[in-house]
Structure formats: C-alpha cells, structure tokens
Amino acid sequence: MKSISRINVLAIMLVLLTGFSSQLFAQQQSDYQIVRNYQSEFNSLINDVKNLDSVDKADETLSRIDRLENEFNEHSTLINRYIFPEDFSAQVNNLRDFTNSSKGHLIKVAEQSSRINEMTNNISELTSEIDQYNRETDELRSQLQQMTRDRNANRAVAQNLRTELGNRDEFILGMVDSLFVAYDNLDLGSLSPAERQEFALRADKDNVITHVGSVVESNISFIDTHTQLSSADYLMLRANLVRFQDAWEKLGNKLADVYVASDERSNRVNEVNESINTWGNRLDDSVWRSLQATFRNRDIQLDTFESSSAFYSALNNYLDSALTRVEREGGSDDEKGRVANFADVWHNDVKVNWQEFLIDGRVLSYENVATIDRKLSDWSVGAEPRSSSWLIISGILGLIILVLVVLLVTRSNKETTVVADRKAKK
Amino acid sequence: MKSNTYIQILMAVSFAVLITACGSSIAIQNVDFSQPLEVVGQPDNSGLVSDIRTGVSFSVLPLLEKEGITSNEFSGTDVRMIRNHQGYYFVTAAGFKNVYVMQSRENELRSEKVIPVASQRLQNPSFNQRNPYIQLLDGDTSMNLTVDGIQS
Numbered sequence: 278m279k280s281i282s283r284i285n286v287l288a289i290m291l292v293l294l295t296g297f298s299s300q301l302f303a304q305q306q307s308d309y310q311i312v313r314n315y316q317s318e319f320n321s322l323i324n325d326v327k328n329l330d331s332v333d334k335a336d337e338t339l340s341r342i343d344r345l346e347n348e349f350n351e352h353s354t355l356i357n358r359y360i361f362p363e364d365f366s367a368q369v370n371n372l373r374d375f376t377n378s379s380k381g382h383l384i385k386v387a388e389q390s391s392r393i394n395e396m397t398n399n400i401s402e403l404t405s406e407i408d409q410y411n412r413e414t415d416e417l418r419s420q421l422q423q424m425t426r427d428r429n430a431n432r433a434v435a436q437n438l439r440t441e442l443g444n445r446d447e448f449i450l451g452m453v454d455s456l457f458v459a460y461d462n463l464d465l466g467s468l469s470p471a472e473r474q475e476f477a478l479r480a481d482k483d484n485v486i487t488h489v490g491s492v493v494e495s496n497i498s499f500i501d502t503h504t505q506l507s508s509a510d511y512l513m514l515r516a517n518l519v520r521f522q523d524a525w526e527k528l529g530n531k532l533a534d535v536y537v538a539s540d541e542r543s544n545r546v547n548e549v550n551e552s553i554n555t556w557g558n559r560l561d562d563s564v565w566r567s568l569q570a571t572f573r574n575r576d577i578q579l580d581t582f583e584s585s586s587a588f589y590s591a592l593n594n595y596l597d598s599a600l601t602r603v604e605r606e607g608g609s610d611d612e613k614g615r616v617a618n619f620a621d622v623w624h625n626d627v628k629v630n631w632q633e634f635l636i637d638g639r640v641l642s643y644e645n646v647a648t649i650d651r652k653l654s655d656w657s658v659g660a661e662p663r664s665s666s667w668l669i670i671s672g673i674l675g676l677i678i679l680v681l682v683v684l685l686v687t688r689s690n691k692e693t694t695v696v697a698d699r700k701a702k703k
Numbered sequence: 704m705k706s707n708t709y710i711q712i713l714m715a716v717s718f719a720v721l722i723t724a725c726g727s728s729i730a731i732q733n734v735d736f737s738q739p740l741e742v743v744g745q746p747d748n749s750g751l752v753s754d755i756r757t758g759v760s761f762s763v764l765p766l767l768e769k770e771g772i773t774s775n776e777f778s779g780t781d782v783r784m785i786r787n788h789q790g791y792y793f794v795t796a797a798g799f800k801n802v803y804v805m806q807s808r809e810n811e812l813r814s815e816k817v818i819p820v821a822s823q824r825l826q827n828p829s830f831n832q833r834n835p836y837i838q839l840l841d842g843d844t845s846m847n848l849t850v851d852g853i854q855s
C-alpha cells in the first residue's frame with residue numbers, strides 16, 4: 278500500500294517536472310528561430326502549392342496549412358512585426374485559398390481524365406468489335422465469290438453481307454457518337470496553354486486521331502472491295518458518312534485548336550479531313566452510278582447526274598418533259614404505262630427503301646420528295662386517254678343537230694313550194 | 704546718456720536671446736528603439752557584418768580581438784545583435800564570453816558595458832526582445848540583460 282502511494286507521488290512529480298520542463302523549453306525558444314521556422318515552413322508550402330499534381334497532395338497540403346496556423350498562431354504578433362507589411366493571417370489564408378483553388382482545378386482535370394479514360398476504353402472495345410465485324414464481312418464476301426454458281430445460296434450470303442454491313446455501320450456510328458460526345462463536352466476554352474498542351478499529349482496517348490482515321494480508312498476499303506451493293510446499301514452508307522462528317526467537324530476543329538502549336542499533329546488532323554473527303558468522293562461515285570443503273574434498268578432515262586442537286590434536276594426534267602408531252606399530245610395507254618413504271622420505281626423503291634437514307638444523306642429533302650410527288654400526280658392525270666362515252670355523246674349531239682338542220686331545210690323547201698303553187702294558181 | 708546705455712544693453716540681451724533660440728536643438732522624449740528580432744549575420748572576409756533590413760553595418764574585428772579569437776577561427780560563425788528600448792545594441796556570438804552593450808555615436812559604436820555571461824564560451828547564443836530586458840539564451844541557460852548587467 279505504501280509502495281503504491283510512493284509510486285503515485287513519483288508519477289505526479291514526474292508529470293509536474295515534465296510540464297515544467299516543457300514550459301521552460303517553450304520560454305527559451307529564440308524569437309528569431311520561431312520566425313525562421315515559420316518562414317521556412319511557409320516557403321515550403323508555397324513550393325508545394327506551385328507543384329500540386331493530385332487531389333490527395335492538395336488535401337495533404339491543406340492539413341499542413343492547418344498545422345502551420347495552429348503551431349504559429351500564438352507567435353502571430355511576433356511574425357507580423359517581422360513580415361510587415363504582410364500579415365500572418367493573410368499569408369495563411371492566401372495559402373489556403375491558392376491550395377483550394379488548385380484543388381478545385383485538379384478535381385476538374387481528374388474528372389476529365391476519368392472521362393477520357395472511360396472513353397478510351399469504350400473506343401478500344403468498339404474498335405475490337407469493328408475489327409471482328411470487318412473480319413466477318415470479309416469472310417462473307419469471300420464466301421460470296423466462291424459460291425457464284427448457286428444463285429439461291431448467293432442471295433442468302435448477300436443478304437447476310439448486307440445485315441453484317443448494317444450492324445457494322447451501327448457500331449461505327451455508336452463509337453463515333455461516344456467519342457465525339459465525350460470530347461465535345463470537354464470545356465477546352467477554360468484550359469490554360471499548359472493544360473491544353475497536356476490535353477494534346479493525352480489525346481495523342483489515347484490515339485484519338487488514329488482511331489478516327491482507322492474508321493475512315495476501313496470505310497474507304499469497304500467501299501473499294503464491295504462494288505456490288507444495292508442503291509439502298511450505298512444510300513445507307515452515305516447517310517452514315519454525313520453523320521460522321523457532322524460529328525468530325527466539331528471534334529476536328531477542337532483538335533486542330535489544341536494542336537495549333539504542333540505542325541506534325543495538325544497535319545494528322547488534316548490527313549483525317551482528306552481521308553473523309555476521299556471516303557465521300559468514292560461513296561458518291563458508287564451512289565450515283567448505282568442510282569443511274571437502277572432507273573436505267575427500269576427503262577427510265579434520266580439525265581446524267583453526279584451530285585444531289587443534279588439527281589433532283591434529272592428527276593424534275595424527266596417529269597417536266599412528260600407533263601409537256603401529255604399536254605401537247607394528250608393521254609394514252611402508252612403514257613399510262615410510262616406513268617405506272619415511274620410510279621412503281623418512285624413509290625416502291627425510292628420512297629419505301631431509299632427515302633430515309635436519301636433524307637439522312639442529304640441527297641433529297643422532304644420538299645424535293647413532295648415536289649416529285651405532285652408532278653407525278655399531275656402526269657398521272659394528264660396521261661389518262663379521253664373517255665369513249667364522251668365520243669358517243671358527241672356523236673349523238675352531232676346527229677341531233679344534223680337531223681334538226683335537215684328538218685329545217687326540208688320544212689323551208691316545203692314552204693317555198695306552197696307559196697310558188699299559190700302564186701301559180703292566182 | 705545713461706538711458707542710452709540701458710537701451711543698448713537691452714538690445715544686446717534681446718539679440719543674444721534671439722540667436723540662442725534659433726540655434727537650439729529639439730529633443731523628443733520617451734523614444735522606444737527596441738527591435739522585435741535580433742539581427743543575425745556572418746562577417747565577410749574583412750570582418751564586416753551587414754543587415755539588409757536595418758541597414759546597420761559594422762566590423763566585428765575589435766570584438767574578436769577583445770575575445771581573443773582570430774578571424775579564421777571565427778569564420779562561418781553568426782554574430783547576433785539586438786537593440787533594446789533605450790537604443791543600446793547588445794552584441795555577442797558563439798565563442799564569446801561576454802555580451803557587449805554598445806551605444807551608437809557618429810559613425811561608431813562605443814562600448815557602454817561589457818557583461819560577462821559565461822565562464823566558458825557561449826555555445827549557441829540568441830537574443831529575445833523582452834522589454835525592458837534583453838533575454839539571452841544559450842542552450843538551457845536564460846538570463847535577462849540591461850545596460851547595467853545581468854538582472855536577477
């Protein structure tokens with residue numbers, strides 16, 4: 278019991294001694310050293326704030342600022358006299374504000390970085406699926422070439438080819454949409470030159486241009502190797518091209534803006550632009566050739582066309598000529614046959630199978646289609662031959678008039694004869 | 704005749720008073736010269752210690768001679784100086800046995816008091832402003848100084 282109380286007394290003395298020592302030590306700090314320590318820590322924090330590169334480091338720096346404030350707050354009067362005209366509280370608050378500002382910016386960059394990573398993963402997945410579709414398409418094409426003797430089989434394989442083609446294009450457009458939407462939402466205008474440079478390097482790392490270029494090149498290759506597609510297939514490809522061009526126009530400008538300081542990367546953007554032009558030219562050649570063949574095979578001789586406006590003009594010219602003809606020569610069974618032939622192509626091929634792609638591909642507008650519809654309707658009315666009942670009615674009317682004339686003449690002759698007889702009797 | 708003499712004396716006295724009044728200096732009382740922090744600086748090759756903030760510049764060589772230390776031995780050592788509220792400079796350094804209380808004169812610092820503060824030499828001294836005292840720290844040792852010496 279006694280020993281326990283001795284231990285207690287010793288412990289209390291030890292605590293008191295420790296407190297006294299620390300108090301003594303606190304009293305014996307050099308003011309000069311306190312200010313030097315503060316300045317050293319402050320300068321170290323300034324350097325850390327300048328070099329912040331992650332949100333975690335920003336949080337760590339904020340904690341250090343809190344510790345600096347707590348540690349030196351009791352010496353603020355001394356520090357203020359040394360750092361005049363600055364002020365301890367102002368220095369600490371400025372440091373905290375700068376750190377919070379940098380942290381906010383780093384959070385924004387991290388979010389953008391996360392989105393770019395996510396998008397890059399999507400691109401990689403989509404690219405691999407596109408490769409798979411390309412392989413399947415090539416395999417089907419190979420089968421198509423090998424099975425030239427069996428027409429039924431050819432038809433089935435061709436159908437598969439078109440289905441694969443449609444799926445493939447859906448994937449390409451899905452990839453393009455995700456790619457462009459993700460980049461389009463990035464606010465490049467708010468980035469500093471250094472951050473834009475960093476973004477450019479990241480875009481390089483993510484192979485954005487390479488992916489886009491690969492899609493364009495694979496489309497060109499597809500058109501070059503699939504020369505026997507239908508007009509509907511070509512029009513569908515053209516609609517996809519237009520959607521791709523619209524999306525690239527936005528992203529391409531952004532990338533060109535980011536890459537403005539690098540000739541090499543600017544050239545790569547320009548190369549993609551040129552490839553898309555090539556894609557468009559090759560596709561247009563096939564589209565116009567296929568459309569001309571489709572109309573020619575149905576005995577509809579349109580003027581030669583190699584553009585959307587020329588195609589519309591050719592349709593208009595054909596219908597205007599027909600309208601002039603029926604106006605001049607009247608309707609006939611032959612004319613009705615021509616109307617029926619054109620109407621069959623127009624209503625059953627163009628409007629049923631092509632219209633969506635003609636509109637999406639900006640070949641024809643809704644107004645253009647309405648104009649053709651109206652002219653076709655006028656042609657159809659004018660092509661009707663005159664009715665036989667009208668001839669009968671005309672004949673009957675002519676006969677009645679003839680009878681009336683004969684009666685009148687006969688009666689007039691009789692009256693003349695009676696008068697002559699009376700004169701003779703007198 | 705006598706009245707003229709008085710008038711001349713009165714004029715002479717008035718003139719003397721006027722001249723005296725024009726030449727008298729102005730004295731401002733209760734000035735506090737205390738520096739919040741000590742000045743710390745190392746002497747250059749010629750023994751000159753300079754402080755950018757206060758603009759004070761002086762040679763430490765006379766103090767080294769008094770302490771019996773050569774320039775080579777003192778090389779790289781900080782000289783520490785602080786001014787108390789009365790305007791006296793307190794100067795010391797590691798290796799010194801004394802604190803020198805100096806009074807500023809025209810282009811000179813003159814020793815007002817030499818305070819022996821260590822039987823051995825100081826190891827790592829520093830001054831704090833603890834008006835009306837100057838606190839001298841050296842390791843665990845602490846003492847309050849005035850122009851008169853160590854205060855208990």
